[in-house]
Each structure stands twice: as structure tokens, then as C-alpha cells.
Amino acid sequence: MSKKRVVIGSRGSKLAMTQSNWVKSKLEGLDPGLEITIERIITKGDKITDVALARIGGKGLFTKELEVALLDGRIDMAVHSLKDLPTELPEGLDVVAVPEREDPHDLLINKHGSKTIRELPDGCKLGTSSLRRSAQLLAIRLDLNIVDLRGNLDTRLKKLESTDLDAIIVAKAGVMRLGAFREDFSVIPFDEMLPAVGQGALGIEVRKGDSEICGVLSSLDHPPTRYAVEAERTLMFELEGGCQVPIGAIGRCTSDGTLKLEAIVCSLDGRKILRDRHAGPAEEAAKVGRTLAHRLLDAGAGEILREIRDNLEEETGYGGN
Numbered sequence: 001m002s003k004k005r006v007v008i009g010s011r012g013s014k015l016a017m018t019q020s021n022w023v024k025s026k027l028e029g030l031d032p033g034l035e036i037t038i039e040r041i042i043t044k045g046d047k048i049t050d051v052a053l054a055r056i057g058g059k060g061l062f063t064k065e066l067e068v069a070l071l072d073g074r075i076d077m078a079v080h081s082l083k084d085l086p087t088e089l090p091e092g093l094d095v096v097a098v099p100e101r102e103d104p105h106d107l108l109i110n111k112h113g114s115k116t117i118r119e120l121p122d123g124c125k126l127g128t129s130s131l132r133r134s135a136q137l138l139a140i141r142l143d144l145n146i147v148d149l150r151g152n153l154d155t156r157l158k159k160l161e162s163t164d165l166d167a168i169i170v171a172k173a174g175v176m177r178l179g180a181f182r183e184d185f186s187v188i189p190f191d192e193m194l195p196a197v198g199q200g201a202l203g204i205e206v207r208k209g210d211s212e213i214c215g216v217l218s219s220l221d222h223p224p225t226r227y228a229v230e231a232e233r234t235l236m237f238e239l240e241g242g243c244q245v246p247i248g249a250i251g252r253c254t255s256d257g258t259l260k261l262e263a264i265v266c267s268l269d270g271r272k273i274l275r276d277r278h279a280g281p282a283e284e285a286a287k288v289g290r291t292l293a294h295r296l297l298d299a300g301a302g303e304i305l306r307e308i309r310d311n312l313e314e315e316t317g318y319g320g321n
Contacts, residue, residue, distance in 0.1 A: 138270025
């Protein structure tokens, strides 16, 4: 009996391939009748590595080419880092599986043995590609010299050693998946830095109506993670934000079925901070996200985000993500 051929689409970075190979291994274990291959696809975000992400403009910097391949039938599923996936998907596509989330915290990695952001040397030169991270950093330390740091995760880790950077901040999830975590790396607590929407979670996207593929993937879905990221992504959608806007959020499901969501909206200079939280039944994840988003908007988040979008539009000619 011939095996069913399934093609997974993936970005070509070491981390993306590690994530896609994990999905491949899981699916092969669930159904030995599958013959799974991975097709590497280069995205716009992968091609442009010398410009800050916020200045490139456009949605789906790391996902659009994968979605085109899905719609064309060249691949059967795309494995995304969920934080890169826009909240609005192309017609005909859907995320049908969200596996259990890796630790969503951010990591501080530095050359000075500092355990916290506050312990870093005065004027520390710190690399990050994220407006969300830089805004929250400046809210803690206005003296930090924050520089843009592009490249895949393994490249950024190497740049700390090969350049004059004092420190970098990266997602713990990626470091864990690459097997690169060390005890001298410091986890930044949520009360100092909230992660990107969907950070640490994978999203597996397929064509709607592909019941066979959806059936295979259903076993990989982790409801508590799905509820948490649904709340976060709904909040992002309602705020009309994107992965290059300084919005942080974390959803967590408790054992009694409650979903707790916390979010932050920052000005680019870290001087304006709005932070709030909301909770509700996990099955009403979208409602929890929507409620918290509108509470933040009522408190002035819309004005902060409009200023940021206006600034980005002046720099790039594009007014959104």
C-alpha cells in the first residue's frame, strides 16, 4: 500500500526547520502511512536583513510566501511561529492546530554577568529587532543604547560574541528549541516585559476544506494554548496592531477553565505605558481579548498606536504592519 505524500512548507532558518521537523516527527509517529517532506521557502523578511523590521512595512513578512504556496497547492501545510502570523488570514486558509506552547518569556543574554535589566552597565549597548522589547526596555532604563539587531536567532546569538554589543534580548522559546539555553541566560519576568502576541507558540496553517490533513493535525492541537493565543490575537486585531508595533500580551489558562489575559501598549520611547488585565472562561477567549483591547483603547491606547503608525508611515510610506 502506497504512503500518502504530505508536504510541509517552512522557512529555511535553523529554528524554522527545527520546528517543522518536530511537526514532521510527531505526524509520522501518529500515522506511519504518511510520507512527509519539507519544502524550504524564502520569505520577504528572510531576504531583507539589513533594514529594521518596522521600516520594511507590509503584512506577513515571514509568512506570505508560505501562504501563496499553500493556496497554489505546492504544500499541504505551513508551520509558522505564531507571533509572525498576521491576525487576518487569506481567504481559504485556516490555522487548525496550535501545539503546546514553549516558554513565552524573553531572555536577557549579556557579556557582563548581569542577571537583570537594572543591573546592566550604564549606557549598555543592547541589540533587539523588536519595537515591543525596546519600548519596554526604555520604560525601565532610559540610558540604554538600543541598536537594531536583525538575523535569524542563531545569527543573533553569534553576533553578541562577534560584535561590540553588550547584551541582546531574544525569545526563550527559540533558544530552547535550538537546544542553546544556558544557565547564565536570564529570564525576564512578565512584570518587566510582556512577550509578543503568540510568542512561543506554533501555528499550523492549511487550506480550508482539506479534511484529511485537518484530521491528521487535530492530535497536535493543545486547547489551553489555542485559547490563550486566540485571546492574544483577538486583542491584537481589535487594537489594529501588528508584530512590529509595541504591543505585548500573555494569556494563561488555569486548571479551573479560566483564561487570564494581560497586555501592554507602549510609546516608542517607553514614556507612555498602558497595562491592564482581564479574565473570563477559556471557551470565550475571543471575548476576553476583545474586552481587554477596548479597555486599553478607552484608556488611550488608540492615540499611542496612531502616533506610532504615523511615524512609521513617514519613514516607510506604509501605515501599518
